[in-house]
Amino acid sequence: MKTLTLSDKENIALKEIRNSIINFGRCPSLRDLMKTLGYRSPRSASLLIDKLISKGILRRNSNGSLQIIRDFEDKANVQTIDIPLLGTVPCGMPILTEENIQAVFSVSTKLAKPPHKYFILRAKGDSMNKKGINDGDLILVKKQSTAENGDAIVALVDNEVTIKEYSASAYAIVLKPCSTNKTHKPIVAGNDFQVQGVVVTVIPNL
Incomplete structure (x- = not known):
């Protein structure tokens, strides 16, 4: 080759x-x-x-x-896999679709561990700044439909994508902001709620 x-x-x-x-x-x-x-x-x-x-x-x-569509950098002796960076996600659209991919980047398999699937999103706002996720940061997300209490998740709620802390009880699933900005309020998830993935890490610069 x-x-x-x-x-x-x-x-x-x-x-x-x-x-x-x-x-x-x-x-x-x-x-x-x-x-x-x-x-x-x-x-x-x-x-x-x-x-x-x-x-x-x-x-x-x-x-x-x-x-x-192919990241090209000299990463000698470092095992990597290609992860899609998603653009703006239209309301009501599945989060992982071809037209939403802005770029593909190589990420170390120490962060993105096969055989799981991952994607990268750009965070907006300050609702999760106490979790170290600030406006404009890139986050590496493991694609999955379940979460554990305390996980920072990417969720689809009322056809909008949001990043919040997952909290489930026998009575309800609550998506909690973790922010110094007190204007952000918890969201009680309804029937249209879907977990899109769990945040693995914040990537300040690839």
Whole structure:
């Protein structure tokens, strides 16, 4: 099998795209890439993107946005698996669908342990900051439909995705905020409640 190699410019471009998706939830513009790479024309940046697409690193979606479909970093002697980073999840949609994937990142198997399935989400708000989950953080989530009391979970409630602490009793399932912001209130789960996964760790930067 032929070993895949990237040029210095291709590595810089991929790193810029990866960082932009992680920090801003979107790919950089061609002009941003042009400046980062020191090119004088957006076309040069566009041609470099085409090379990354031809090498199977990137894919261009129907709306023109770029998706990382293979993470490429030098991780010698480190076993990794590819984990999808999900974008904004439309209300009422299953959380793990192809159109919601912004990128695929390599994560150490010490964190994402096979054969379990995982995904990465970007946290919004401060409802779980006492658990170390702050606005804009990335969280690694193990996909499962059950949870234990005290777990930080990703749940689907009333067709909206939320991150809360799971608490179940004989009377009710309660999703508790763990926040310094006292405006956040517990949610009593109804029949439409679903556990999507359990938070494994916070990933400040992949």
